[in-house]
Amino acid sequence: MQLRNKRIIVTGAAQGVGESTARALAREGASVVAMDVDEDRVRATAHSIAAETGGDTTFQVVDVSDRGQVFDAVAAAADRLGGLDVLVNVAGVQRAKPAEELAPEDFDFLLNVNVRGTFYTNQAAFTAMKASGGGHIINFGSDAGMTAIRQLGGYAATKGAVHAWTRTIALEFAQHGVRANIVVPAMKTAMTRAGAKEGRAGVYAKVPLGGDLGDPDRDLAPVMVFLAGDGSRFMTGQTICVNGGIGMAR
Template sequence: MQLQGKRIIVTGGARGIAASVVRAYAAEGARIASLDVLDDEGAQVAAAINECYPGAVSFHHCDIADRAQVLAVFNEAAERMGGLDVMANIAGVERTSPAEDIQQEHWDLIFDVNVRGTLHTNQAAFQHMQAQGGRIINFGSAAGLTGMPGAAHYSASKGAVLAWTRTVAQEWARHGITVNAVAPMIWTPMYDTHRAKMSAEALAAHDQHLSTIIPLGGKLGNAERDLAPVLVFLASDGARFITGQTLSVDGGTVPSR
């Protein structure tokens, strides 16, 4: 029970990676406020987890691109839990397009959620952690480290998240707040949507490409097996002396390049 008594906010908790992380946090003894704009799915995930770990999770509607909404929900969640020890900002969006064809609305959406959402959630968490310290975990991507052809706007947003993380880790260290990021290559519902748009030929080429760039297994990882335990560690007391880092959970992809 590495997180016994920890009070945690997780954004994007309705599905995918974040839902797996909420489950892992509950299993380790934490109390969690799960935030998302997908109300039905978010409530269902929370209810299912509470069947195994009664009272562990509360669900809250929250659009992290909306600053006022974030501040209000964080205040509500922290009051409900009696404080805030950890915040994992996992919510994010992705769109693909050749760089020359990127639509303004898609650029704005990606930066509103991925970048402004990071600003809003981190600042809100800071308000509750300033006096006693805490853990902030942001979500980058290999796209923010090495680039991702066909998704320059997504890559740019994740690069911004990683730069923000490195900087505020230095600024907020004096308050006992650690700020780290993960750059995962994990199979998610968002990735399923991406694959569904590909032709059979494109999908075969894509899978062949992954088999050559991911040294460990040749394909994307599993959220519960490969990533959630890393998020548990970063939220735990064992990570108290780690800050300003980007941890690539990608089967060795980035180093191989």
């Protein structure tokens, strides 16, 4: 098992990419704390993973936009796990609208989860990782944060912020042995199915590898296992695109 003894938190773990990631990490022997705002779903996910793997997978109900909740939850998880090696911060939301129609409440919704949620989870994880002697923060970006996609202006702005923030903490946290990288996925999930028809659908039809989105279990999970393991120890500040070539970072 590649991740035996790894202590990992996965946010947004109730479904989709988060669930797939948590399951893959647990299969490789990691102890996983699955966090999500949806109590029923995250409980069911954690119980399912624990039953399948026989490993140590538990859950916590956390609203990542609430700083107090995040710091308390991460501290409790690190205490239970005996430290923290990896944070996989999947939690994110989308709202598709033409740019001129975005209202203040749309910006608040996107900023609170995608930007503040990233800041808070990363800060809390850094505190725990510094005490453990190092770790790896894996944030989720988006092709929308690197290129223009119609109707996703607000979402794109928040993901662009995640990209810039992650590069900055990679630089600042390195002296403490804490790495930070960005994963840019293009997977079939509830979020992508609900994306703007004129925006995401048109772009995704042009995916070079097969003309369609990837499968989280088959295409993304193995990459997440690698990033959570020791093989990625000399990588930080990087953008890892698992998107079939729809966008190419350098």
